[in-house]
Structures are given as C-alpha cells and as structure tokens.
Amino acid sequence: MKNNDIILEVENLKKYFPIKKGLLKKVVGNVKAVDGVSFSVKRGETIGIVGESGCGKSTTGACLLKLTTPTAGSVKYYKADGEVIDILTADDATLNELRRDIQMIFQDPSSSLNPRMSVRDIVAEPLRVQKIGTKAERTERVRQLLRRVGLSDYQMNRYPHEFSGGQKQRIGIARALALNPKIIVCDEPVSALDVSVQAQVLNLLSDLQKELGLTYLFIAHNLGVVEHISDRVIVMYLGKIVEIAKSDDLYQKPLHPYTEALLGSIPEGDPRSKKKRVRLEGSVPDPSNPPKGCNLAPRCPYAYDICRNEEPPLRKMDEDSEHYVACHFAKELRLYGYDDLIKKMEDDDKVDDNKKDEDNK
C-alpha cells in the first residue's frame, strides 16, 4: 500500500550503551541512547530531527547506516524497484551496496575530512571503494561534483586545511553525492559554520534536493534551521520520540509540552516583539537512570500522577492527520505555538501567565 512513497521505515529502534564497572567489567546498567524509536521517511521529503544534546538524534542517524549496531529494532529500506532490505540484518555485501543509496554528511567538516588526502582523493573515495569507473572517469566525476557544490575544479589537488569551514562542508557534500545516493543523513551539517555561510550551505542542500530528488534526514538542534528545511519534524527527548508532525503544525500547533518549551526557548530576534517566557525547569535527566513514567514528567509544568507512573505511547492524533504525540494529555492541553508565544510590543501589557493556567484546568 505504501511501498512507493515510503523509502525508509524505522521500527522500535533501540541502542543501549552498556555501563561497565569493576574489574570484571560487569554490566551494571545501560545508557538508553535510543529507546524504541519508530518513524517512516517518505521518498523525496526532508524530515528533521530536533532535540537537545544527548537526546539520541545523532545515534538514531548513525543506526540508520549501521555505523553503530543497534541493540534492537528494524530499519527497512524500500528500493525504487520495490525490493525491501532490512539494513540491520543485511549481510556485508548487501550493506556495502546499500551505502551507495544512503550517505551521510557530518557536523564538523574539519574532522570528517582526512587532512592527508587531497580533495580529489576525498571526493573520489566512495567511488574507489565501490569500484566504480576508471581513474580518469573518477577524476571527471570529482570535477563535476566540485563544480556542482560551488567549488572550482582547479582546487581539486589542494588539501582540506586550505579551505574555510563552509568550503570544507561543501567538500563533504560533494563526497556524499559521489555515488548518487537516494537518502542523505545530515548530522548537524551547518552548526559549525558562521551564520552567513550557514545560509549558503542550506540553500545548496535545498537546490540539490530539487535537482536530484534526494531524501534528507536532517538532524540539528537549531529549531530555526530545521523549520526552514524540513517538511516534517521529529522531536526527541531522552532517547524517545515525543512528537512527529508536519513542520507548520509542529511549530504552530505543538501538542507536546516539550515541543512547546523548545519553541518557548528560542531567542526572539525581533526587538519589537516580546516573547512569553515558557521555560522548562532543570536539565535533561541522566539517560542511564531515566525517570519512571513519562521522561519529561519531572520537568513538565502540566504533569499529573499518571505521567509519573505510566509511560505515554506515541499515538496518532486522528486518522487523517500525520501528527503523532507521546503525551497522556495531548488532547486536553492547549499549548502555545510559536506565533502565539510572540506578542507584539503594542499589547505588551497583556502578557501574563494567568490565562494559560486557566486554560489547563
């Protein structure tokens, strides 16, 4: 029924890192970096994953390519011809082939490029590994790729240290494109870049998507960047998905208190408007010892007893929506969207928190 528009299906993905202690390295507990994550990615869309550090967004990305072996779960890749491959159980040969279709762009361009390889070798490496083309053909492909990402092909023989951060990220993108992938996992691709350069790279990614029909899984902590580039957004907290929705719905009609708090925490650039202070208390709990019940309960301003005892499942809000929330009170709570949080200076006086408390009763 869905084989044609779904490209990647993640089910109940778990990645636990054991905590070992003592002489015998006995496992005394687990850091549940990713704890039962399920979502699907549609062909050609950009799906964003946001969350704070330690929420498991990068680990999720790494699991999709099996860069780290998940503890449990399944990741199904639907090829265009209808073939389905389970990435996690695939043998090495299949996996190798699969990585032609799924590529990755990393956060820190300085540490993800080998400083001792020339740009030509870096960009050609995936081709060489996959044994594609002759040397001359590969060089021609490198030329073409570098031009596509906005670099000059005469820079091909230079080394990474000769480039600025933004240019290095372009090299990383060229390398990811070398094999004509279908999906690119972008793990914080612009967070190490200066603002003016960040916009260049975001525009490049959008252009490439339009041109090549790519599917992006875009992992970032900057909510503005994610909103700009994503069709749908996944919000993660402490290894779990708390909300999935279309970008507009998520930012304007959030249904999970954590999403509301994230939106409330974005600094408001416009000096003529004032933003309501919606804040979470405290900080993210220790992932090796998550709280009982809902992970957010200890910090959540709306928590009731049930939240502290029972874990809310990720539920679809209604049949025809694409809005999934993991909150016991998703239907009852009336949360602020991004625009609701911002008050123009004129009606500044009316900004008070009482209204909200009444709404919740």
Place this chain on the structure above:
Amino acid sequence: MDKKKILEVKNLRTYFYTHEGVVKAVDDVDFEIYEGETLGVVGESGCGKSMTSKSIMNLVPKPKGKLEPGSSIKYYGLDEVVDITSLSPRSKEMRSLRGNEMAMIFQEPMTSLNPVYTIGSQIIEAVRLHQGVSKEEAREIAIEMIRKVGIPAPEKRVDEYPFELSGGMRQRAMIAMALSCNPKFLIADEPTTALDVTVEAQILDLMQDLQDEFNTAIMFITHDLDVIGEIADRVMVMYTGKVVETASVDEIFYNPKHPYTKGLLSSIPKIGNKEELVPIEGTVPNLTELPKGCYFAPRCPHAMDICREKMPPTFDINEEHSVKCWLSEKEGGSMNEE
C-alpha cells in the same frame, strides 16, 4: 544621554605579529558602554569580537599580541578614571579591577573553571581576594550567589567539583563567580553558545534578572543575532577587526545600513518564513591578506569603485547610529571626526 558612562574604548588596535605578517585582530575600534545597558557585539569568527574583550580585560596573549600606541580603554567606574592600557597585566591595580570592577564569563565553562577545586572554593577565593572578608563570611556570600543564579541545593553544591555539574549548571556557577564581587561591568563572551536551547533561555533570563538587580553594564558577545535581539539595548557589528555598524537594537533590526548587517539578517532562517535565504557570498577574508579599500567590498552586493580603493570612514546617521560604509555618505550621513 544622561546615563553614566562605564567604559570608553578609543582607537583600540590589537595587533598580532606572526610569521605570516601582522594580523590586525582589532583595528581602530571605538565604543562606549553605559551603566545598566547591554551592548551586543555580533560578528562571525575572526571578526575581533573576543580579542576586543580580552584587550579590555588586559589579557592579550603576549608577546605576539600587542596593543598599538594610541589605543585607550578608560574605565569610569571608580572615582578616578583609569586607563587600562597604561596598566601592566599583572599589576596590583589591574588585578583589583578584574573581578572586583569588571568580570568575564566565557563560552566553555569547563575550560575556565578549575577542575581540581570545588565550585565554592573558587568563588570564595575571588570573594576573599577582593572583599577582604573572613573565610566563613566568604562562604556565606558564595552560597548566596549560588542560590541567586538558580542552582538548587546551594549548601550542597558549594562543595561540588565542576565535573559534577551539568553544562548549564557550570555556566551558572561561572556567572555566580563573575558576579560574586558585584562588578559594574561584565563581559559575556558567547556565554550560551555551548548550551542547549532550553538551558540557553534559562541563562539569558538569569542574566537579565541579575542585570536588573545590580544595574551591571554587560558587553554581550555572540554570533547569534536572535540572542542579540532578545537581550541587547545597543548593538555593535564587527567585521575583520573593525566596527562596521553601531546602533540601537531596534535600528539594527529595522533600519540596518551596512550591507554586512543586512546580509547577516537575511541569512538567518526565521520560523514561519519558508522563503529562500539570502546568504552573503564568499567567506570572511584571511586577516593577513585583507583586500584594499573596504574589507567587505569583495563580498558586498553594492560595492562601488571607491569601496575597492578607500576604506570608508564612520558616518553618523543619527546620534545613536553610525555606519562604516560609503553608501551612507551618499545617503547624507555626516562624517565622524576621528
């Protein structure tokens, strides 16, 4: 303006003498900061924003870095005006200024807190050094400060080591230390860049609340314009060691004059606006190979012939708004006497 001036920086030049040539990290920077206000300093990496703050704290790395003759940094917080450039970095006067009168918060709290001392003992050290109180009193002050910055259970936390605190808590501890002697002037160098959004919001609230309470002047350095919009009163935009635009925060966002400022503003993705971003072309030039004329000219969409020939002077648009751009001369800005 009838507000009290706290700091005046004039013709500040901080140069580094390296093998590749002279790096003009800070090149002829002028500004003032008044009591109780927040001056936001924005710019990309390498624009000289951090080096400006280090120059003020007299912490420029020697021997490579040097303040050029003619630079002046005057501190007005004491009865007498002190020129920081005339003080030796290790002199008694400078030490009593640092911490007591002016303090600094850094980006990465883990590298600026000493890992082998407890949070409490680091704050107590500063308090005792500057206020000459007994150990017990200093401990009381430390606990009070830790409570003020919103760290729960301060009596317990005071005896913990930095590694026992989360990133946000560490930054709070840094703020507690910086504010423990009630400085009149605080430099915050990217204090929230390493933090998550929800924690960043908490820290920004905290800084604003503390400013309201103590009337501290804050110089807030960041590359994040959204943060600037949230907390600054006035903004100074820097590019390659020079101040290119200074104005009230409202003017910067609603009436920016310098093409670089405009470029920065159009580069940030805004929530609810899916239009394509308009980035600034090219990258920040290497400080040892600066172009002739205006340093921004090669990236500037409005560059004229004169821009590639001559560095523009600073033009005053109005009392609070000045721009270093030839375009502003055309628009009738009056030349600032230098």
